[in-house]
Amino acid sequence: MDIRKVQMSGGSSYIISLPKDWIKERNIKKNDPIGLVIQNDGNILITPNTSGESIQKTWEFEINSTTDRTFFLRCLIGAYISGYTSLKIWAQGRLPPFTMHIIREFTTMAIGQEVVDETDNMVLIKDLLNPSEMPLNKTILRMSVIVVKMHQDAVSALKENDLSLAENIIFRDNDVDRLHWLIGRQSNLILNDLNLSKKMKISTEDAVVLFLASRIIERVGDHATRIASNVKKLSGKKLPENLMIQIEEVNHEAVRLFQSGMDAFFKRDIYSANDIISETKCIESQCKKINTESMKFEASVAVNIVNISDSIKRVADYSADICENVINASVSAKNKM
Numbered sequence: 001m002d003i004r005k006v007q008m009s010g011g012s013s014y015i016i017s018l019p020k021d022w023i024k025e026r027n028i029k030k031n032d033p034i035g036l037v038i039q040n041d042g043n044i045l046i047t048p049n050t051s052g053e054s055i056q057k058t059w060e061f062e063i064n065s066t067t068d069r070t071f072f073l074r075c076l077i078g079a080y081i082s083g084y085t086s087l088k089i090w091a092q093g094r095l096p097p098f099t100m101h102i103i104r105e106f107t108t109m110a111i112g113q114e115v116v117d118e119t120d121n122m123v124l125i126k127d128l129l130n131p132s133e134m135p136l137n138k139t140i141l142r143m144s145v146i147v148v149k150m151h152q153d154a155v156s157a158l159k160e161n162d163l164s165l166a167e168n169i170i171f172r173d174n175d176v177d178r179l180h181w182l183i184g185r186q187s188n189l190i191l192n193d194l195n196l197s198k199k200m201k202i203s204t205e206d207a208v209v210l211f212l213a214s215r216i217i218e219r220v221g222d223h224a225t226r227i228a229s230n231v232k233k234l235s236g237k238k239l240p241e242n243l244m245i246q247i248e249e250v251n252h253e254a255v256r257l258f259q260s261g262m263d264a265f266f267k268r269d270i271y272s273a274n275d276i277i278s279e280t281k282c283i284e285s286q287c288k289k290i291n292t293e294s295m296k297f298e299a300s301v302a303v304n305i306v307n308i309s310d311s312i313k314r315v316a317d318y319s320a321d322i323c324e325n326v327i328n329a330s331v332s333a334k335n336k337m
Helices: 020-025 069-082 099-109 136-160 163-192 194-200 204-233 241-267 270-279 281-294 299-335
Strands: 007-009 013-015 035-038 044-047 058-062 086-090 113-118 122-127
Touching (some): 136 163, 163 194, 241 299
């Protein structure tokens, strides 16, 4: 840490010198304006960015014919979530034939990413989405609505042996992933740009809380997909009515707890959150009954039923996780007041 003493100037102003290396690195000249941002914890951020414009960052990736395609796609997603505004892919010679196929797959999945320039040996992707046009709270709400419908449809697909509905649920998980990546990206942008944080009226602490919530919701969506996958494996095998009723009831209760947890999350209601955490414990005993009942079936069927039961239980577990985040964030915010 570079420690500097506060000086008095003119009997009424307090001044402090800035590090010479920092001034040179940012090409700051005499009489240039410097921004001071007072943060919630009492610290002051010093920034040369006084215009309020978003920070522009470019990520570059050299590709060749031996580049692993999955690795390339993962890097694109990683750069997107990290908050880079431009992605430049280039090669020493011509771009490998698979390059544009992977890039099209990426731009289809990632919200706001478009190819703006293309040559034989280079492709430039730019972010065309204004972060403030996609408020994080609304994106979280949309994610939660999607995963609730996915779980409801998953059990309907099981009851009606509807394989096309099960397949549709698996496809819808892509929408949840896209929104989760967007929240990850916007959270990183806010953490690295306090001007954006002020503009979106979201503190860095809230950005972290929202990202954690989106991660939990994304996992709830994964378990709806898991139920749908097991429905497909049970194709042609209709479950007894009494067992189906048990599954419907416990799924309804787990989804209700998730919706209540999300309601507590948006309201920052720590008392409701605490009650919901206690309620989730009853789901485990109900799922154990379903698992016991599944032992009456042949092994291949029993495994699928247990997998479905486990996924329903995990919805309740994740609902408790969301409520714990509500309590943690609310207590932390109160201590800073």
